[in-house]
Amino acid sequence: MKVINDDDEDGAKHLIAALHNLSDVKKFPEYLCDCKGVEVLRETQSYYPEGEILAFIDGIFESAELPTDAMTSLQVSAACCGLTTALLLLKRGINIEEVDLQGNTALDIALKSKNGEIAQLLIASGAEFDQSTFEHESSIETMHKKEMLRYIKKGKNIRIRSIDTMHKVLYKSQPKLCKDVCTLVTSCVPGIDLLLVLQ
Secondary structure, three states: OOOOOOOOHHHHHHHHHHHHHHOOOOOHHHHHHHOOHHHHHHHHHHHOOOOHHHHHHHHHHHHOOOOOOOOOHHHHHHHHOOHHHHHHHHHOOOOOOOOOOOOOOHHHHHHHOOOHHHHHHHHHOOOOOOHHHHHOOOOOOHHHHHHHHHHHHHHHHHHHHHHHHHHHHHHHHOHHHHHHHHHHHHHHOOOHHHHHHHO
């Protein structure tokens, strides 16, 4: 999907209207997220902050039951898509820590939406998780928190195993690679040797 800018307002209106007509299809959120469509809609919205196009975009979010504060496809997938969609977005390098209009990350949204598998995937992929903030979150029921804690624990364990595996690969099986990387850093980064001495 390509950003619709103000060069062709009439064309933009027709395209957004067509998307609006499709937004009640069951798999629409997955299709929209798969092509990073949420980002495109939000950027289009910035070109047309009022009028029919804005109304159509708001209607898309309402009709497809997408979180109205979401700014990224990953945030939408955390709320209302399957694990496959979130995984594809992560593989494409989407920013895992970007926040929505309320300051929530995709992980926050997944936890609040009781989407444990996606929460687990996000934590395993490196999403930052603050245990105390989660425990004090008033919008999440106690029973729901207990259920989500299982997914959080699994995600943390996967992340730890991944890091350990990478360390083993680098340090044990590839000592020359580690030496080469260290040499490259000390040779190319000015003042790195001084930092190491001062440490």
